Amino acid sequence: MIEVGTASWTDRTLLDSGWYPQTADNPEKRLAYYARQFPVVEVDATYYGPPSEQTTKLWAERTPEHFTFNIKAFSLLTGHPTKVSSIYKDLRPETGKKNVYPADLPPQSYEEIWSRFLSALDPLVEAGKLGALLFQFPPWFGIRKSNKEYMLEVAARCKPLRPVFELRNASWFEGPNQEETLDFLRAHRLPFVCVDMPQGHKSSIPPVVAATSDLAVVRFHGHSDKWTSKDIHEKFGYNYSRDELSQWAPRLKELAAETDRVQVFMNNCYTDYAQRNATTLIELLED
Numbered sequence: 001m002i003e004v005g006t007a008s009w010t011d012r013t014l015l016d017s018g019w020y021p022q023t024a025d026n027p028e029k030r031l032a033y034y035a036r037q038f039p040v041v042e043v044d045a046t047y048y049g050p051p052s053e054q055t056t057k058l059w060a061e062r063t064p065e066h067f068t069f070n071i072k073a074f075s076l077l078t079g080h081p082t083k084v085s086s087i088y089k090d091l092r093p094e095t096g097k098k099n100v101y102p103a104d105l106p107p108q109s110y111e112e113i114w115s116r117f118l119s120a121l122d123p124l125v126e127a128g129k130l131g132a133l134l135f136q137f138p139p140w141f142g143i144r145k146s147n148k149e150y151m152l153e154v155a156a157r158c159k160p161l162r163p164v165f166e167l168r169n170a171s172w173f174e175g176p177n178q179e180e181t182l183d184f185l186r187a188h189r190l191p192f193v194c195v196d197m198p199q200g201h202k203s204s205i206p207p208v209v210a211a212t213s214d215l216a217v218v219r220f221h222g223h224s225d226k227w228t229s230k231d232i233h234e235k236f237g238y239n240y241s242r243d244e245l246s247q248w249a250p251r252l253k254e255l256a257a258e259t260d261r262v263q264v265f266m267n268n269c270y271t272d273y274a275q276r277n278a279t280t281l282i283e284l285l286e287d
Contacts, residue, residue, distance in 0.1 A: 002256050003068065004282050005040035006274040007219070007267040013233060019272035031062045038278060040068040040131060042219075042265045047072040047136075049086040050113070053120045060127035068131040069124055070217075070263065073163075074117050076102060076110075077154075080138050088116060114157060121161070131263065132191065132215060133158055136166040139203040143171045148184055155190060164217045166193035168203045178208065185212035194255075196248070197221040201228065209251050211259035218252065220277070222268035237270035240277045242284075249284040 008014065009031060024033040034041065043051075043059075051071075059069060076082040081099035084092050091109045093100060102110055124130035135154055141147055154163050165185070167173075172181045185192050192212040197204060198221070209218070222238025229235050256262045264281065266274035 001260065002252055002262045002264065002285055003038075003040045004264045004278050004285070005038040005042065005266075006269065006278050007042040007044050007265050008269045008274065009034040009041055010045070011269045013271045014269065014275070017272040019275050028058075028062050031059065035063040035067045037275070039066070040070065040263055040265075042070040042072065042134065042267070044072045044267075044269075046117075047075050047080075048083075050074045050088070050117045051120050053123060056121055057123035060123045060129050063129065065128075067129055068263075069129055070131040070134055070164075070265070071121060071124075072134040072136065074113070076100075076105075076113060077117065078135050078137050079141060088113065118158065118161065125161070130161065132162045132164045132217065134166060134193065134217070135163050136193075137168055139168045141167065142169040143177055143181065151190060152188060155188065162191065162215060164191040164193050164215065166195060166217075166219065168205060170202075170205055173206055173208060182208075182210050182212055189213040191215040191217060193217045193219060195219050195221055196223075198223050198225075198227040209255050211255055214260040216255055216259045216262045218255070218262065218264045220264070220266045220268060222273075224268075233270045236268050237273070238268045239273045240266075240268065240280075242280055245277060245281045246284050249281065249287075252285065 010027070020030055020033055024030045076087070079102065081101060083098060084095065084100055091112055093105050093109070095104065097104070121130055151165055171177060182192065190212060192210055194207060194209050194216070195205060196207045220240065222236055222240070224235055224238045226234040252262060252264060266278045268274050268277065
């Protein structure tokens with residue numbers, strides 16, 4: 001099974017692009033329209049701030065049976081700098097810093113954030129609409145024993161939910177490290193996230209296509225020449241050509257032959273690039 005979707009359905013530039021029909025004039029109708037076009041979506045907003053249970057309940061209610069939501073883990077849970085203002089009000093540390101890391105919080109607050117983040121997903125679980133939880137680690141999360149142990153800790157914390165792992169440090173894939181990394185993931189049945197992204201940057205990793213469990217995820221970040229820009233639309237504003245996507249179709253089919261389920265997400269979320277590219281990729285896979 002190969003499912004194709006995008007990493008957003010609410011981006012401002014998408015709403016302005018004309019991709020949605022004029023009748024889809026509110027959040028409920030837009031999500032319903034999206035769900036008629038694609039079987040799966042990745043929610044990236046949950047990286048910037050944890051969702052509420054009421055929000056996930058609405059997502060479940062507004063989508064058809066068998067629709068799937070993948071949820072990106074809150075930044076604090078992957079070790080990224082996190083805005084104090086994005087943390088639950090009663091758990092915010094008393095600090096003059098704008099951004100904090102897990103070590104800046106009392107252990108009990110950190111544990112409570114984990115608990116609330118996961119419990120907020122209950123409505124999706126109950127509706128059978130929760131796919132995987134994306135743990136995208138920062139560029140400084142390199143190959144070392146402590147980081148492997150943290151990945152196992154994440155899997156244990158999330159159980160029975162499914163975390164998938166996107167590594168953004170090239171050390172995991174240098175020389176013999178690549179096979180070591182994939183062997184580690186396979187040994188513990190941890191799903192690997194393959195990425196297609198610009199090369200030549202500190203955060204660049206090669207487009208390794210591999211299955212390490214019964215689920216494989218592929219994320220397309222584009223090839224913008226402004227990858228280092230702080231403007232998210234410049235960073236991800238890349239429109240894949242049909243020829244580029246046609247080269248990926250056989251690779252995705254080969255991946256699907258190695259595992260039970262493949263999820264593909266277009267993360268080049270600027271105007272309607274992701275939606276149009278996803279539609280093209282579906283056509284190519286069907287051909």
